[in-house]
Amino acid sequence: MVKRVKSGIPGLDEILHGGIPARNVVLLSGGPGTGKSIFGQQFLYYGLTQGEPGVLVALEEHPVQVRINMSQFGWDPRPYEEQGLFAIVDAFTGGIGEAAKREKYVVRDLDDLPSFVDVLRQAVKDIGAKRVVIDSVTTLYITKPAIARGVVMRLKRVLAGLGCTSILVSQISVGERGFGGPGVEHAADGIIRLDLDEIEGELKRSMIVWKMRGTSHSMKRHPFEITDKGIVIYPDKVFKIYRGTYRIEEA
Numbered sequence: 008m009v010k011r012v013k014s015g016i017p018g019l020d021e022i023l024h025g026g027i028p029a030r031n032v033v034l035l036s037g038g039p040g041t042g043k044s045i046f047g048q049q050f051l052y053y054g055l056t057q058g059e060p061g062v063l064v065a066l067e068e069h070p071v072q073v074r075i076n077m078s079q080f081g082w083d084p085r086p087y088e089e090q091g092l093f094a095i096v097d098a099f100t101g102g103i104g105e106a107a108k109r110e111k112y113v114v115r116d117l118d119d120l121p122s123f124v125d126v127l128r129q130a131v132k133d134i135g136a137k138r139v140v141i142d143s144v145t146t147l148y149i150t151k152p153a154i155a156r157g158v159v160m161r162l163k164r165v166l167a168g169l170g171c172t173s174i175l176v177s178q179i180s181v182g183e184r185g186f187g188g189p190g191v192e193h194a195a196d197g198i199i200r201l202d203l204d205e206i207e208g209e210l211k212r213s214m215i216v217w218k219m220r221g222t223s224h225s226m227k228r229h230p231f232e233i234t235d236k237g238i239v240i241y242p243d244k245v246f247k248i249y250r251g252t253y254r255i256e257e258a
């Protein structure tokens with residue numbers, strides 16, 4: 008029996024036939040506004056409520072903004088940070104600015120992978136993290152596609168070695184079919200893709216689990232919603248795009 012980690016995202020654990028296999032490194036791919044950051048924050052916050060410490064590596068947004076965004080869904084991370092159960096690694100400010108001075112974990116140079124890994128490892132060890140989210144991993148190699156696979160393999164060895172179950176957010180462009188490039192797609196243990204499609208003048212959300220090592224999973228595309236409580240996925244519904252329109256059917 009594989010040990011599984013409950014995502015805490017309503018509907019997802021059913022789609023994954025019980026949860027994410029422990030220590031998997033999951034690529035969470037999607038275009039802009041598809042819900043990747045919210046997904047990652049929800050995964051981490053749920054862990055906190057279950058006594059599983061977590062680390063969020065913020066590369067896209069200021070840590071202060073991340074805390075505000077999380078609080079808007081009712082996921083205020085500050086009490087957990089104060090108890091040493093949650094940490095944000097600031098890989099956004101480069102240590103510049105007044106607010107950055109208050110951050111405990113700061114990555115100063117994103118081109119320096121060894122120091123990035125050192126800061127991450129320190130945060131994970133300090134708080135005994137079981138869950139890690141890197142938002143987004145794309146930022147680490149967007150200008151250097153040749154190193155993408157190496158970066159992901161390095162992170163995978165470190166994170167799985169420390170016993171973490173991890174989500175690497177991968178940014179793709181609108182209309183792009185892949186998940187972030189061949190190197191990272193094969194290196195990841197799992198791929199979850201979030202989609203936003205404009206159909207008949209309206210944006211519709213759906214998701215699909217493309218792979219998940221260590222478990223069977225739904226092979227269907229499922230509709231999901233973002234509400235003021237976070238992401239809700241419908242495991243008993245299938246989302247079909249068909250000749251320019253769509254249908255939602257019983258799975």
Ligand SMILES: Nc1ncnc2c1ncn2[C@@H]1O[C@H](COP(=O)(O)OP(=O)(O)OP(=O)(O)O)[C@@H](O)[C@H]1O
Pocket residue numbers: 037038039040041042043044045046067178233234235236
């Ligand atoms: N309270 C809310 N209720 C419903 N939908 C919301 C709410 N807050 C945010 N959203 C939706 O979530 C989207 C943002 O989600 P998120 O920040 O997770 O996207 P993302 O995939 O990380 O995008 P990016 O790649 O640009 O960072 C918004 O564009 C909006 O559609």
Ligand SMILES: [Mg+2]
Pocket residue numbers: 043044045067142
């Ligand atoms: Mg985001």
